[in-house]
Amino acid sequence: MGNEAVALGALKAGMTFYAGYPITPASEIMHFLAKVKDLEFVHCEDEIASINMIFGASLAGCKTMTATSGPGFSLMQEGLGLGYMAEIPFVIVNTMRVGPSTGMPTLPSQGDVSFACYNSHGDTYPIIFYPNSVEECFKVTIDAFNCAEEARQPVILLMDAFLSHMYEPVDVDNIKVEIKNRDMKKLGSQMGHVTGLISENGKPKTKDPEVYKKWLKYSKEKRDRVADNYKLYEYVEKSDKLIIAYGVTSRVVMDLEGYSIFRPIRLFPVLDELKEVCSKYEDITVVEMNDGQYADILEKELLKKVKRISILGGDINLEDVRKQL
Amino acid sequence: MSENNYRDWIDYDRYPTLWCAGCGIGIMVKYLAQALVELGYEKDEVVIVSGIGCTGRVAGYFHTDSVHGLHGRAIPVAEGIKRGNKKLKVIVVSGDGDLLGIGGNHLLHSLRRDVDITVICYNNEIYGMTGGQMSPTTPTDKFTITSPFGCEYNPVNVHKLISSNNHYFFGRSSVWHVDHLKKVVKESLSHEGFSFVEVIGHCITNNGLRIGFKDAYEMIMTIKKMYKVNTSIESDTDLGVDTK
Numbered sequence: 151m152g153n154e155a156v157a158l159g160a161l162k163a164g165m166t167f168y169a170g171y172p173i174t175p176a177s178e179i180m181h182f183l184a185k186v187k188d189l190e191f192v193h194c195e196d197e198i199a200s201i202n203m204i205f206g207a208s209l210a211g212c213k214t215m216t217a218t219s220g221p222g223f224s225l226m227q228e229g230l231g232l233g234y235m236a237e238i239p240f241v242i243v244n245t246m247r248v249g250p251s252t253g254m255p256t257l258p259s260q261g262d263v264s265f266a267c268y269n270s271h272g273d274t275y276p277i278i279f280y281p282n283s284v285e286e287c288f289k290v291t292i293d294a295f296n297c298a299e300e301a302r303q304p305v306i307l308l309m310d311a312f313l314s315h316m317y318e319p320v321d322v323d324n325i326k327v328e329i330k331n332r333d334m335k336k337l338g339s340q341m342g343h344v345t346g347l348i349s350e351n352g353k354p355k356t357k358d359p360e361v362y363k364k365w366l367k368y369s370k371e372k373r374d375r376v377a378d379n380y381k382l383y384e385y386v387e388k389s390d391k392l393i394i395a396y397g398v399t400s401r402v403v404m405d406l407e408g409y410s411i412f413r414p415i416r417l418f419p420v421l422d423e424l425k426e427v428c429s430k431y432e433d434i435t436v437v438e439m440n441d442g443q444y445a446d447i448l449e450k451e452l453l454k455k456v457k458r459i460s461i462l463g464g465d466i467n468l469e470d471v472r473k474q475l
Numbered sequence: 476m477s478e479n480n481y482r483d484w485i486d487y488d489r490y491p492t493l494w495c496a497g498c499g500i501g502i503m504v505k506y507l508a509q510a511l512v513e514l515g516y517e518k519d520e521v522v523i524v525s526g527i528g529c530t531g532r533v534a535g536y537f538h539t540d541s542v543h544g545l546h547g548r549a550i551p552v553a554e555g556i557k558r559g560n561k562k563l564k565v566i567v568v569s570g571d572g573d574l575l576g577i578g579g580n581h582l583l584h585s586l587r588r589d590v591d592i593t594v595i596c597y598n599n600e601i602y603g604m605t606g607g608q609m610s611p612t613t614p615t616d617k618f619t620i621t622s623p624f625g626c627e628y629n630p631v632n633v634h635k636l637i638s639s640n641n642h643y644f645f646g647r648s649s650v651w652h653v654d655h656l657k658k659v660v661k662e663s664l665s666h667e668g669f670s671f672v673e674v675i676g677h678c679i680t681n682n683g684l685r686i687g688f689k690d691a692y693e694m695i696m697t698i699k700k701m702y703k704v705n706t707s708i709e710s711d712t713d714l715g716v717d718t719k
Contacts, residue, residue, distance in 0.1 A: 166559075199580075205544070
């Protein structure tokens with residue numbers, strides 16, 4: 151199951167602390183981890199507590215993760231911002247369901263894409279991954295952990311209810327992976343003062359625009375530099391028409407004949423390779439399970455119009471896509 | 476260790492503090508530092524966690540490792556740190572609005588999970604940093620800028636909230652009863668499990684002056700008049716130290 155693969159991937163990546171709150175369709179990650187010995191596991195009172203708890207545990211030196219869906223992800227926004235500001239690594243899994251609000255809890259969606267890409271208040275520079283198979287759930291979870299350690303910031307792993315509950319055989323023991331170890335100070339070893347305020351050398355500098363500009367520039371450059379080490383995508387060149395799809399949608403459109411397909415796995419920041427590929431095509435269509443959110447992001451990046459096909463309400467059907475093309 | 480060593484625990488580079496003249500938070504910080512020294516803690520085994528607000532800035536003035544997190548979320552951060560590294564002594568120092576208002580849910584549940592942290596709540600019955608709005612502990616009928624006709628609600632009964640748990644430590648002291656404050660803080664730090672200390676304080680700038688106090692001295696003397704140290708630990712009253 152996709153969710154179990156995420157849990158296994160996290161354990162493989164060296165996670166020693168998990169805090170979470172049950173939510174469909176992410177709960178199985180919790181169910182699986184609750185049974186793991188030697189893992190500090192907390193069933194929290196809410197998602198706000200989850201994210202703050204993994205923030206604290208990460209400060210104490212643990213690799214940490216939490217998993218949720220849209221409603222919980224909304225509650226986590228402030229904690230995410232704290233992660234960016236204080237530069238603390240942790241991983242958040244958001245298994246998307248149809249929203250807004252309680253929406254359609256059991257049906258898949260990709261409606262949180264732009265929300266995740268521009269998360270928290272203020273200017274933030276997120277890194278987002280989105281696998282499309284159970285095996286990839288395992289591998290990309292490890293990538294997300296490595297990336298968080300390298301960038302010292304929260305990293306988001308997007309999934310959808312379909313992927314979460316999909317069963318596929320995976321030989322996890324024979325997948326070769328590289329693990330990045332923690333390389334930063336922790337509490338109890340002169341870490342100093344950790345704060346959500348803009349600071350310089352551990353001292354708040356909340357009235358100096360220059361300090362803020364410097365920090366923001368550094369933060370953006372760091373994100374771009376680290377994200378460059380994780381250029382994950384799949385590209386099949388077949389014709390002069392391009393379809394861009396990710397997650398479970400990409401599995402559906404893979405069967406379409408007469409279209410080249412680009413599938414970003416590192417969804418955000420937008421891959422340079424994707425921009426390059428797009429420059430070669432005039433006819434570009436983005437197929438996604440929302441009202442054109444990634445298409446909006448791409449149009450901004452590419453400075454040209456792309457066509458969009460929206461699969462709404464959690465029902466994926468290749469015939470529907472074909473009709474709209 | 477001599478009592479004077481507590482000064483090593485305070486980060487004087489940060490001075491002057493952002494607290495107003497006449498504020499009681501500094502008194503609490505001093506006696507917390509003294510309590511830590513007297514219990515023989517080393518600086519690298521103590522972590523101070525704060526939320527947001529005037530009391531939320533306490534973390535920054537300690538020489539230990541410290542965390543200044545989000546509004547209301549000091550307790551989950553502290554629980555994460557404690558569970559992440561059980562050797563650390565984790566102390567939450569924050570205000571009444573932070574711990575009992577926005578963070579009330581976390582207080583309830585970390586208490587229930589009985590995680591081994593100490594929570595010190597500076598209760599000045601007001602939101603000081605944001606300008607003097609009504610807080611969860613503002614007494615009924617009291618005037619604040621968001622209760623201009625007097626506070627309509629009953630204040631949170633934090634003692635009964637904490638003591639509703641099976642295993643708990645609740646202590647209450649004030650910034651006037653400083654010896655007692657130190658004793659209570661020391662006992663709470665020695666307690667295994669979730670311990671809560673309510674420190675009755677005052678806010679002169681954004682509360683006292685508006686409700687008719689001349690200065691901080693006058694305000695602190697009302698604390699002296701209102702609260703008496705209760706020597707009986709088994710007592711059911713709301714005063715003094717209560718352990719079970």
